[in-house]
Amino acid sequence: MKKITLQIHCKDQSGIIASVTKFIADHSGNIVYIDQHVDREQNIFFMRIESEFDSLSMDKFTSNFKHVLVDKFHMKWRIYDAEEQPKMAIFVSKYDHCLYDILGRYSSGELHCEIPFIISNHKDLQPIADNFNIPFYHIPVSKTTKAQAEAKQLKLLQHHNVDFIVLARYMQIVSTKLIERYQNKIINIHHSFLPAFVGAKPYHSALKRGVKIIGATSHYITEELDAGPIIEQDVARVSHTYSIKDLITKGRDLEKIVLATAIKHHINRKVMVYNNKTVIFY
Amino acid sequence: MKKITLQIHCKDQSGIIASVTKFIADHSGNIVYIDQHVDREQNIFFMRIESEFDSLSMDKFTSNFKHVLVDKFHMKWRIYDAEEQPKMAIFVSKYDHCLYDILGRYSSGELHCEIPFIISNHKDLQPIADNFNIPFYHIPVSKTTKAQAEAKQLKLLQHHNVDFIVLARYMQIVSTKLIERYQNKIINIHHSFLPAFVGAKPYHSALKRGVKIIGATSHYITEELDAGPIIEQDVARVSHTYSIKDLITKGRDLEKIVLATAIKHHINRKVMVYNNKTVIFY
Amino acid sequence: MKKITLQIHCKDQSGIIASVTKFIADHSGNIVYIDQHVDREQNIFFMRIESEFDSLSMDKFTSNFKHVLVDKFHMKWRIYDAEEQPKMAIFVSKYDHCLYDILGRYSSGELHCEIPFIISNHKDLQPIADNFNIPFYHIPVSKTTKAQAEAKQLKLLQHHNVDFIVLARYMQIVSTKLIERYQNKIINIHHSFLPAFVGAKPYHSALKRGVKIIGATSHYITEELDAGPIIEQDVARVSHTYSIKDLITKGRDLEKIVLATAIKHHINRKVMVYNNKTVIFY
Amino acid sequence: MKKITLQIHCKDQSGIIASVTKFIADHSGNIVYIDQHVDREQNIFFMRIESEFDSLSMDKFTSNFKHVLVDKFHMKWRIYDAEEQPKMAIFVSKYDHCLYDILGRYSSGELHCEIPFIISNHKDLQPIADNFNIPFYHIPVSKTTKAQAEAKQLKLLQHHNVDFIVLARYMQIVSTKLIERYQNKIINIHHSFLPAFVGAKPYHSALKRGVKIIGATSHYITEELDAGPIIEQDVARVSHTYSIKDLITKGRDLEKIVLATAIKHHINRKVMVYNNKTVIFY
Incomplete structure (x- = not known):
């Protein structure tokens, strides 16, 4: 069959x-x-x-x-x-919640993909990769080493025939070259209900604006920051009692679920992209 | 075309x-x-x-x-x-919120149907029907007059070639004869998240059980009480601070939206029924 | 007592x-x-x-x-x-869904306030006001008559000792004078999840951006457009299948519930405002 | 201080x-x-x-x-x-998703408690406990060994001065003795929106009933099965396209979040119990 x-x-x-x-x-x-x-x-x-x-x-x-x-x-x-499992590379920095969530789902058989490796610009999450037996490459990124770091990333991606990339709270701007090579194949999780609170520190902006609901958005990376095709969004109710720390904690749960849902849609070939939007066939 | x-x-x-x-x-x-x-x-x-x-x-x-x-x-x-608009009869008793909601949507062009008449076992909602210029028939129901009342209802339904019936908080058990004539064509709104809290006074039961979420369920009427195919459900978060009155008020908004959604699915021929369940093609 | x-x-x-x-x-x-x-x-x-x-x-x-x-x-x-009911003036234009919703709740005893009158810059909704026996004042607004119109509005508001104003999809910019007189007392409903999609035609912007969730926001009016203290927000899930008309229809239900919730918080003196944010004591 | x-x-x-x-x-x-x-x-x-x-x-x-x-x-x-961290024992069987979730939150500092040990009637999850450096006790339970198993459990609980117990999908009925010793201190996660679908296999029952929303419920264990005071509930929308496997996968996310929320309420002393209900001061 x-x-x-x-x-x-x-x-x-x-x-x-x-x-x-x-x-x-x-x-x-x-x-x-x-x-x-x-x-x-x-x-x-x-x-x-x-x-x-x-x-x-x-x-x-x-x-x-x-x-x-x-x-x-x-x-x-x-x-x-349908039997062919796409190869998914994961990029992380220091936050571990999305990585734990993805690897937990992966090891329970929820994600029909292979994970050839994890790349990080920091060493902090190496032990998690080790626990799940996934190769971990530490590729530091600084202003002066950015070009070399990208070259290393690309080499790894190509060597392993990676199909798509997940930025699981990767705190670096992805280069134009990578975006062009992996068009509509780099999935990011942004910790706000886009297009509200584009850019850094969205929870701080949310607190300042006094919103009653916070959100998370998973989207494909494009040249314009936080403006790529939206794959999935979800929200949670908050109130004046939430400190910035509370917002961040609450938001983590959103980020995990929204990113996982987007990954599954992509793996199961449910997403089509056009005009900077997605059609998602559930 | x-x-x-x-x-x-x-x-x-x-x-x-x-x-x-x-x-x-x-x-x-x-x-x-x-x-x-x-x-x-x-x-x-x-x-x-x-x-x-x-x-x-x-x-x-x-x-x-x-x-x-x-x-x-x-x-x-x-x-x-697709141009043919189904004929929808509305049955009500004394609660007005679902009726207001349906007629408001109807007059704003949201519901592609005709409403030949409203039937009620009480006179209370006649003025609302009058405001919206919909014929209103007061057919009282008591133990002794139940059979005659049903005969009157059936006559009206048949005379107007009614396609389906909406029980907008109609507080009477519908007869077997009506259910058989209008199989999967009588839409009810139950004020709980079925199958939790079957029967009367579900908000009282919800309060007693101390649930943190209440719901409403729209379903087709079958012989077994509150057990017919579910068309739509929705829920709202509550807490220990909610009195029975608060639950009822909060629930009213759920009832309105859940019933309206079910009516629209039915009117737009999106619902198929089998095995006491629904397939709904959005 | x-x-x-x-x-x-x-x-x-x-x-x-x-x-x-x-x-x-x-x-x-x-x-x-x-x-x-x-x-x-x-x-x-x-x-x-x-x-x-x-x-x-x-x-x-x-x-x-x-x-x-x-x-x-x-x-x-x-x-x-607590026995004193605040006096609430309603401003509308042509959209009727919020007005129907408010008056339906009012007549079922859900809102503990008086409604001395409705003001509109159009005549369209006069019949609804008549049905609910609320005085309706038609005060047209054009570029040249704006000042006189505001003077008429203010006179009515003062004559009736109005406590607060609800803009139930009133499609005019409210004047600085009114905002100053009724600071944190003019409640607006904006048809987006603010601060996403500030300004006119938010549903069109939402469609263009391809969001997976739409929202509505009720806030107090301040000088800066759509930037006042947020009282209540809610959201609903949408998909690529939603046309602009579908978004508008879905959004109407959000607008009604979000505005009604904000009104109730205000009437029940649950809202305190500071730093352009609200503290809401549930 | x-x-x-x-x-x-x-x-x-x-x-x-x-x-x-x-x-x-x-x-x-x-x-x-x-x-x-x-x-x-x-x-x-x-x-x-x-x-x-x-x-x-x-x-x-x-x-x-x-x-x-x-x-x-x-x-x-x-x-x-407030500085004293309660001691939380975790009971598991074979399902790992709730355990991963709890330990992930624990190691990121989200849970202000100590975890002296994990007890399981199976060996499967020992490696997870090892990864997080938490002692793991395998105490098999069979009809004939039930009494001895409980004695071992109680000894461990008392030896470590455990304050409360979390059943993270522990697939055994807890004994009356344990319930009495830890009254309103044993937190369970049930994979349905209680009181709908009490007992085993709630996802199968949900599929059969054709509900449009599934839920999860965290509650304190009492003598009566699935009838203890509810601490937290949450729900997710499903449709006719969901197979039993899809329901279980979707439900896992609910179970994780609902259980984690209940644990946090308990740890932060926000829950009071009376009349088989909870008052939760957020």
């Missing part, structure tokens, strides 16, 4: 769904999930299909698909083998 | 989606929404499709559909003309 | 709570609610006390309180007779 | 608050937190006070308090030295 996931997007046109589903049926596939979305303003069509085949030559299916459908509808598309 | 909504369910089989989408394409239809669900345990397939046609003979489409697909896949199915 | 509510704030000092509670006991009062808060950064003390007296001369209590406590602790304070 | 927390409850009477706050002022204490609650139906008064003293003899304060106040008002009361 072979299971594949298809992501398609193109200009909205008549007959796409019928053509694609017929194509799968013609290849003796059984559709187990289909969802689609049309952005009416932009006139763009999105579809996500999971289908099962008793036996399937991925190469043949792929070349047929290209021949029969992609050219006809001018599709942008991705095909994934 | 003609727009239709199809609801289908049957045993899960290969090729259903391809066959149905091809059928629509063959009739020059454009699918604007498709969602499907498979209950893996029960092996049942559910699908909901909205499609648009430049022109369409409903009769011909329906008979073709039956001929080509229904028999082949042993489908249960429903087809709806 | 006389019931009063005291709000106190001053520099944090030792012995305030003991002094105030002793003062009330000395006047044969029974405290039924006490809550306090200290802003540790600013070193400010806040307290709210409800107490009951078999009989009480408000004048004598007030002058004693001033003599014994206010001067000693350099307090800012307010005393309220 | 000495900081203490007082919990008081007694029949509601005039003058309690004034008397207690005066007592603290007379001992040169500064109140930094005060909250109170009256159960109007039962006529019971509850109060929680935190106060600071430049210097304080706990013995003298305690004996004075007893002499001056306890007898006069027939109080039940507890006094806590």
Whole structure:
């Protein structure tokens, strides 16, 4: 049994769904999930299909698909083998809560991915990596060493064929080169309900503004700070009794869950990105 | 332009989606929404499709559909003309908050339905019906008059070709006859998070049990009390400071929103019922 | 039986709570609610006390309180007779959902206030005011008539001894003069999770940014647009499937509940304002 | 500087608050937190006070308090030295998510307690305990060894002067003897929104009933199964697409947060229990 996931997007046109589903049926596939979305303003069509085949030559299916459908509808598309686990690199600094959360989920089988390594600009979290038996690379970053540090990061990422990167409270600006190489493949967790409180110290800003609800936002990294496509957000109620320390503690729980949810959406190929926004097929 | 909504369910089989989408394409239809669900345990397939046609003979489409697909896949199915607004009767007693909420939404164009009349076993809410220009029938119910009251209700419902009934805090047990006639078409709002606190006085039970969260549940009426298929639920946080009056006030907001959401799902033909549960295609 | 509510704030000092509670006991009062808060950064003390007296001369209590406590602790304070219902003026434009919601709660006894009148710059909502038997004044506002319109508003507000104003989706900038007269007494509902999406058309901005959660914020009006002290916020989850119309519809429910909650906090004298923030004693 | 927390409850009477706050002022204490609650139906008064003293003899304060106040008002009361960290024993079986969560929070300094040991009826989680350097005792429980196992548990608990016990998904019924010794001091996490789905396999029951929201409940253990005083609850939205595995995964996040919140309330002496309910002073 072979299971594949298809992501398609193109200009909205008549007959796409019928053509694609017929194509799968013609290849003796059984559709187990289909969802689609049309952005009416932009006139763009999105579809996500999971289908099962008793036996399937991925190469043949792929070349047929290209021949029969992609050219006809001018599709942008991705095909994934559902058994293939993507490789996820984790970048951290000193905060441990998101790392603990991710590794806990990973070891309980909740995340269908491989974690080839963890990179950090500090040594503090090495013991956690050791406990979970994940290789840990300490790559310090300073103004003068920034370029070399990035080169080292890139080398590791490429050597391990990393598919996507998770910034689990990594306290460094990611370089343009990395962003370009891993477009819509670097997931960040920002500790506010974006676009409120862009930038550093959002909990301090939240306290100052006197909000009654705080949030966390997971998004893909783009060139513009904290402005990339939002994958997931969640919020929690607070009050005037919350000190800055209370906000940070409460926020940690949000950060963990929001980041974990975004990672799962990405791993399960549920996210499509366009126009700096995401379509997420639950 | 003609727009239709199809609801289908049957045993899960290969090729259903391809066959149905091809059928629509063959009739020059454009699918604007498709969602499907498979209950893996029960092996049942559910699908909901909205499609648009430049022109369409409903009769011909329906008979073709039956001929080509229904028999082949042993489908249960429903087809709806999207322009046709269902007729919704409202039953109330003395509480006004759900009625105000429904009629407010109705007059702002949020509910795509007709409201031919309101029935009540009390006269109290007649002025509200008058304000919104909806016919109001006062049909008192007592032990001795229950049968006659139901006969009157049924006559009104049939005379106006009512499609579904909303019990907006109607404080009477609905008769078996009505339930049978309007199977999965009588929407109730229960003021608790079912299955917690079945029966009368759920807020009193919630207070006694000391719960930290209260809820409301909208469900289709079945023979067994408060046990029908759940359409929508929502909750709100409470604390030890809440008196019974506070719980009731807080609960009213839940009841309004949960009932309104359930009504909208039903009107927009998003709900399918099986095994005393609902599939809701958002 | 006389019931009063005291709000106190001053520099944090030792012995305030003991002094105030002793003062009330000395006047044969029974405290039924006490809550306090200290802003540790600013070193400010806040307290709210409800107490009951078999009989009480408000004048004598007030002058004693001033003599014994206010001067000693350099307090800012307010005393309220719990039976006295504040007078609330409502300003609206064309949107009816918040008005329906407020008047529905008012007529079911949920709001302990008087509503002497509704002011609008349009005639559209007059029938709703009529249905609920509340005087409605149509005061059109245009660039050239703005000054006269405000003069009329102020005259009405003063003539009726209005205590506070609710802007129930009133689509006009309130004048500086009004803001100064009714400092921390003009409650607005903003249709976003402030400080995200300040200004007009927040739902359009939310759609463009691709947020996964929308919000509503009720705050006191200050000179700076959408920047006044936040009283209440709430949020709802949305997805890529939401059109601008869907966001607006979903947001309406938030606006209603958030505004109603803020109004109730204000009426029940639960809000204290300082540093452009609120302390809310639940 | 000495900081203490007082919990008081007694029949509601005039003058309690004034008397207690005066007592603290007379001992040169500064109140930094005060909250109170009256159960109007039962006529019971509850109060929680935190106060600071430049210097304080706990013995003298305690004996004075007893002499001056306890007898006069027939109080039940507890006094806590805020610097004293309670000792928390953790009981687990095979599920690791709650244990990871608790130990992660513990090592980041979020929980102001000591953890003298972990007890389990299985060996599976020993490595986690080792990673965090917490002693781990494997005490298997079978029908025939139940009594001996409990004796071993009790011996450990007493030897270490354990203050309270957390059942972090411990899959055994706790004995009556333990419950009596640690009344309102054994915190359990139940994986449903109690009182819905009492007993085993609540996620299976939730799936069968077709609920749209699942929950988790943390409560003190009493003789009656899943019926003890509720400390904290939380919920998450689900849909027809959730398999039993999805519900369990989603539920794990609820269990972790609800249990952690309950533990923090208990550690910070914020919980008072009466009538099988809790008063929680936030």
